[in-house]
Amino acid sequence: MSTPVIKPYAGPAGGWGALRSVARHLLEQGVPALGAKTLLSANQPDGFDCPGCAWPDREHASTFEFCENGAKAVAAEATKRRVTRELFARESVERLAGYSDHWLEGQGRLTEPMRYDAASDHYVPVSWDEAFACIAGHLQALDSPDEAMFYTSGRASNEAAFLYQLFVREYGTNNFPDCSNMCHEPSGVAMTAQLGVGKGTVTLEDFEHADAIFIFGQNPGTNHPRMLGELREASKRGAAIVAFNPMRERGLERFADPQDKLEMLRNGDTRIASDYFQPRIGGDLAALKGIVKHVLEADARALAEGAPRVVDLEFIAAHTTGFEAFAAEIAAEDWALIEEESGLTRAQLARAAEVYLRAGSVICCWGMGITQHKHAVATIQMIGNLLLLRGNIGRRGAGACPVRGHSNVQGDRTMGISEKPAAAFLDRLGEVFGFTPPRKPGCDVVGAIEAMRDGRAKVFVALGGNFAAATPDTHATAEALRGCALTVHITTKLNRSHLVHGRDALILPCLGRTEIDLQAAGPQSVTVEDSMSMVHLSSGMNAPASRDLLSEPAIVARMAAATLGARSRTRWAWLVEDYDRIRDAITRVFDDFHDFNARVRVPGGFRLPNAARERRWTTREGRAVFIPHAISRDTPVHRARATSAEHVFTLATTRSHDQYNTTIYGLDDRYRGVRGERRVLFIGDDDIAMLRLRAGDRVDVRSLAEDGVERVVRGFLLVANDLPRGCLAAYYPETNPLVPLSSLADEARTPTSKSIPVVLSRHDATAAPVRISRDIAATVTG
Ligand SMILES: Nc1nc2c(c(=O)[nH]1)N[C@H]1C(S)=C(S)[C@@H](COP(=O)(O)OP(=O)(O)OC[C@H]3O[C@@H](n4cnc5c(=O)[nH]c(N)nc54)[C@H](O)[C@@H]3O)O[C@H]1N2
Numbered sequence: 001m002s003t004p005v006i007k008p009y010a011g012p013a014g015g016w017g018a019l020r021s022v023a024r025h026l027l028e029q030g031v032p033a034l035g036a037k038t039l040l041s042a043n044q045p046d047g048f049d050c051p052g053c054a055w056p057d058r059e060h061a062s063t064f065e066f067c068e069n070g071a072k073a074v075a076a077e078a079t080k081r082r083v084t085r086e087l088f089a090r091e092s093v094e095r096l097a098g099y100s101d102h103w104l105e106g107q108g109r110l111t112e113p114m115r116y117d118a119a120s121d122h123y124v125p126v127s128w129d130e131a132f133a134c135i136a137g138h139l140q141a142l143d144s145p146d147e148a149m150f151y152t153s154g155r156a157s158n159e160a161a162f163l164y165q166l167f168v169r170e171y172g173t174n175n176f177p178d179c180s181n182m183c184h185e186p187s188g189v190a191m192t193a194q195l196g197v198g199k200g201t202v203t204l205e206d207f208e209h210a211d212a213i214f215i216f217g218q219n220p221g222t223n224h225p226r227m228l229g230e231l232r233e234a235s236k237r238g239a240a241i242v243a244f245n246p247m248r249e250r251g252l253e254r255f256a257d258p259q260d261k262l263e264m265l266r267n268g269d270t271r272i273a274s275d276y277f278q279p280r281i282g283g284d285l286a287a288l289k290g291i292v293k294h295v296l297e298a299d300a301r302a303l304a305e306g307a308p309r310v311v312d313l314e315f316i317a318a319h320t321t322g323f324e325a326f327a328a329e330i331a332a333e334d335w336a337l338i339e340e341e342s343g344l345t346r347a348q349l350a351r352a353a354e355v356y357l358r359a360g361s362v363i364c365c366w367g368m369g370i371t372q373h374k375h376a377v378a379t380i381q382m383i384g385n386l387l388l389l390r391g392n393i394g395r396r397g398a399g400a401c402p403v404r405g406h407s408n409v410q411g412d413r414t415m416g417i418s419e420k421p422a423a424a425f426l427d428r429l430g431e432v433f434g435f436t437p438p439r440k441p442g443c444d445v446v447g448a449i450e451a452m453r454d455g456r457a458k459v460f461v462a463l464g465g466n467f468a469a470a471t472p473d474t475h476a477t478a479e480a481l482r483g484c485a486l487t488v489h490i491t492t493k494l495n496r497s498h499l500v501h502g503r504d505a506l507i508l509p510c511l512g513r514t515e516i517d518l519q520a521a522g523p524q525s526v527t528v529e530d531s532m533s534m535v536h537l538s539s540g541m542n543a544p545a546s547r548d549l550l551s552e553p554a555i556v557a558r559m560a561a562a563t564l565g566a567r568s569r570t571r572w573a574w575l576v577e578d579y580d581r582i583r584d585a586i587t588r589v590f591d592d593f594h595d596f597n598a599r600v601r602v603p604g605g606f607r608l609p610n611a612a613r614e615r616r617w618t619t620r621e622g623r624a625v626f627i628p629h630a631i632s633r634d635t636p637v638h639r640a641r642a643t644s645a646e647h648v649f650t651l652a653t654t655r656s657h658d659q660y661n662t663t664i665y666g667l668d669d670r671y672r673g674v675r676g677e678r679r680v681l682f683i684g685d686d687d688i689a690m691l692r693l694r695a696g697d698r699v700d701v702r703s704l705a706e707d708g709v710e711r712v713v714r715g716f717l718l719v720a721n722d723l724p725r726g727c728l729a730a731y732y733p734e735t736n737p738l739v740p741l742s743s744l745a746d747e748a749r750t751p752t753s754k755s756i757p758v759v760l761s762r763h764d765a766t767a768a769p770v771r772i773s774r775d776i777a778a779t780v781t782g
C-alpha cells in the first residue's frame with residue numbers, strides 16, 4: 001500500500017490535469033489506440049450514449065465534447081482486461097471477497113455466465129439455458145411472486161427496462177426497488193405534488209438565457225463535468241451563478257475547458273460561481289426559507305412604497321394556489337432559527353435573495369446534497385416555492401433542474417420501473433399484452449432489504465448495479481442478501497454484490513453500451529432519456545468483450561420466456577430479434593412515445609412533453625402549489641445532539657473524483673487534494689483542534705442511530721477542509737455501514753446518507769472489528 005498524499009490542489013477544474021488523468025486511465029485499461037475512436041463516438045448521433053451521467057448533450061449531435069469522467073466511464077467498459085473462468089477456478093468466493101472493490105473492478109469485463117457452487121465455494125461456468133432454467137425453477141417455486149425482488153440500476157436502456165417491467169408484472173409483482181430510491185426519488189415526489197411533473201422543466205437552451213443559476217448540493221466538476229461547459233458559457237456572458245455547498249468544490253469555483261486551446265495554453269480558467277455559500281449540512285431548507293423571506297419582505301416594502309411588486313402577481317394569480325398561507329408561514333418564521341439551522345447569516349441570505357431578485361430568469365439545479373436528507377422533499381418544494389414566486393417555471397431561461405445521476409435512470413422510470421405504478425399505466429399494459437397486472441404496490445430499496453432480512457423475500461434479481469455496496473447499512477443488507485435462496489446479477493463487471501450471494505447464485509454477463517449488439521435482424525440500437533427528457537438512440541461500435549455475452553433485452557426476454565412459459569402471450573424471442581418491435585410495443589403503451597421508431601431516428605432524437613414546462617399543471621389542485629414547510633428540529637441529527645454526551649457531527653457521504661458510485665476507478669480525489677487513499681474524513685480546522693487531534697491522525701467513526709445497533713467504521717484519516725463547524729464528509733461506499741436502514745427521507749424513503757449523526761474517537765487499532773463478515777470486510781475496512 002502506498003502512503004496517502006494530502007496536498008491542497010491549486011488549479012482549476014478540468015485543464016491539463018483532466019487530460020493527463022484520461023490518458024492514464026486509457027493506458028491502465030489497455031485502450032490507448034481504440035480509446036480515441038471509442039471516445040469520439042460518445043454522445044454522437046450515430047454513436048453510443050455515454051455511460052457516465054445523465055447530463056444532456058447539445059442536440060446529441062455537436063462536435064466531440066471532452067469529459068474526463070465520461071472518458072473514465074467509457075474506458076472502464078471498453079477495457080481490454082477480462083475475467084475468465086480461470087480467475088474463478090483460482091479464487092474461491094471467500095478469497096475474492098478479501099480483495100478491495102477497486103481490485104474487483106480492475107479485473108475487467110466478465111465473459112461468461114457463472115453459477116455458485118457451494119461445495120467448492122467457487123463460481124463455475126454454466127450454460128445460458130441452465131442459468132435461465134435455474135431462475136425459472138426458483139421463481140416458480142415461490143409461494144407468491146411478491147417473494148421476489150427485481151432491482152434496476154439506471155444504466156439499463158429503455159428497451160431492457162420496458163421488457164423487464166413487463167416480465168416482472170406478468171410474473172405477478174410490483175417489487176421494483178431501483179437506484180432512484182437512493183437518489184432523486186424525493187425530486188419526483190416533491191415536484192409531482194407541487195408542479196404535476198416529477199422531472200426537470202428546463203432544456204439546455206434555457207441555460208443560454210438564464211440570468212442566474214442556483215446550484216444546491218451538487219458537484220458538477222466531478223459528477224456532471226459537461227455541465228461545467230454550460231456554466232462556463234453562462235459565466236462568460238455575465239449570468240450570476242450561486243452555489244450552495246458546505247464544501248468548496250473546485251468545479252464550482254473555476255474551470256479550464258480542455259477544448260479551449262487558448263485557455264489551455266495560457267493556463268487560464270473561467271470563474272464559475274459568482275457567489276459561494278457554505279451552509280451547514282442539511283441547512284438548505286432553512287437557507288431557502290431565508291431567501292424566500294427576504295424576497296417577500298422586499299415585496300412588502302415595494303407595496304408600502306407604491307413601487308412595482310417584486311413577486312409576479314399575475315403568474316401567482318393565474319397559475320398557483322396556496323400563496324397567502326405560504327407567505328404567512330414565511331412571515332412568521334424566525335430569523336434566528338433560519339440563521340442557526342442554515343449556518344448562514346441573514347446578510348448572506350439577503351445577498352442570495354438580491355441575486356435572485358435582480359435576475360429576470362432563474363434556473364435552480366440540485367443534486368444529492370439536497371435529496372439524501374430527512375427533509376429532502378420539503379427542501380425541494382422550497383426550491384419550487386422560490387421559483388414560483390417570480391414565475392420562474394415554464395418560460396425561457398427559467399425552471400427546475402434536478403440533475404439526475406445514472407445515464408438512463410430517468411428513462412427507466414418512464415418505462416415503468418416503479419414500485420408504485422399508476423393505475424392507468426397498468427390498465428394499458430394489461431390491455432396491450434393481454435394479462436392482469438398486479439395492483440399491490442411493491443417494495444422500494446429499503447423495503448426490499450427488510451423483506452429479504454425478514455425472510456419475506458427469497459429471490460433477488462438485479463438488472464445492473466451493485467446492491468450490496470450501494471445500499472445503506474451494509475451489514476444489514478449483506479445479511480438480507482445472504483438469506484436469499486437465489487441471487488442473480490446481470491452485469492458487466494465483477495463487484496461486491498456477486499460475493500454477497502444467496503444459497504444459489506448467478507452472474508450473467510451482458511453487453512455494454514459501447515458494444516455492437518447483433519440480433520436476428522442485424523445490429524441493434526437502444527434508446528435512453530437524459531436528465532432533460534430528450535430521448536435518443538445509442539449504438540455500440542466495439543466488438544463485444546466476449547462471444548458469450550448476451551444483451552440486456554435478450555437476457556430479460558429469455559428469463560421471461562423460461563419463467564412464464566405458456567402462461568405468457570408475449571412473444572419474447574420475437575421482440576428481441578428486432579428492437580424496433582420493442583419500441584413499437586412501447587408506442588402502444590405510452591402516448592408520449594407515438595411514432596417512436598421514426599422520431600428516435602431523427603438525429604438528436606425527440607423531447608418528451610413536460611406539462612409544467614408548458615404551464616399546464618397536472619397536480620391534484622390543477623395549479624402549481626405553494627407548499628409551506630416548517631424547519632424541523634426533530635431530525636436524527638438534532639435528536640442525537642440532544643441526547644448524546646459526546647460531540648455529535650453531521651456526516652455527508654459523497655463521491656470522490658475517481659469513482660462512479662461503487663465503481664472505484666482509482667484512489668485519488670484530485671480537486672480535494674487527496675492521493676492514494678479513500679478512507680479519509682474531511683473536517684474543519686477548528687473541529688480538529690476542538691477534538692485535540694491533528695490532520696493526518698486516524699479516527700474511528702460511530703453513527704448514533706436510534707435503533708440501538710452499533711455502527712462503526714475504523715481508521716479514517718483526518719483531512720483538513722474548510723467545511724462549516726460540526727460538518728464532516730467522507731466517501732461512499734466505505735461509509736455505508738454507518739447509514740441506518742431506518743433513517744429515511746419523509747415521504748420519499750430515500751436513505752439519509754448526507755446527514756448521519758456521528759461521533760469520532762482516536763483510532764483504536766487494537767479494537768476488534770465490529771460485526772464484519774468475510775464477504776463485505778474488504779469494502780468496510782479497505
Ligand atoms: N464521475 C461520476 N459521475 C457521476 C457519479 C459518480 O459517482 N461519478 N454518480 C452519478 C449519480 S448516480 C448521481 S446521483 C450523481 C451524483 O452527483 P452529485 O449530486 O454531485 O452527488 P454527490 O457527489 O454525492 O454530492 C453532491 C454534493 O453535495 C454536497 N453536500 C453534501 N451535503 C450537503 C447539504 O446538506 N447541502 C448542500 N447544499 N450540499 C451538500 C457535497 O459537498 C457534494 O459537493 O452523479 C452521477 N455522475
Ligand SMILES: Nc1nc2c(c(=O)[nH]1)N[C@H]1C(S)=C(S)[C@@H](COP(=O)(O)OP(=O)(O)OC[C@H]3O[C@@H](n4cnc5c(=O)[nH]c(N)nc54)[C@H](O)[C@@H]3O)O[C@H]1N2
Pocket residue numbers: 152153154155156179180182183184368372405406463464465466467470471472490491492493494495510511512513552653654655660661662663732733735736739753
Ligand atoms: N452512502 C451513500 N450511498 C449511496 C449514495 C450516496 O451518495 N451515499 N448514492 C446513491 C445513488 S445516487 C445511487 S444512484 C446508487 C447507485 O447504485 P447502483 O446503481 O446499484 O450502483 P453502481 O455503482 O452504479 O453499479 C455499478 C455496477 O453496475 C454494473 N454495470 C455497469 N454497467 C452496466 C451495464 O451496462 N449493464 C449492466 N447490467 N450492469 C452494468 C457493473 O457491474 C458495476 O459494478 O447508490 C446510492 N448509494
Ligand SMILES: [Mo]
Pocket residue numbers: 179182183184404405406
Ligand atoms: Mo444516483
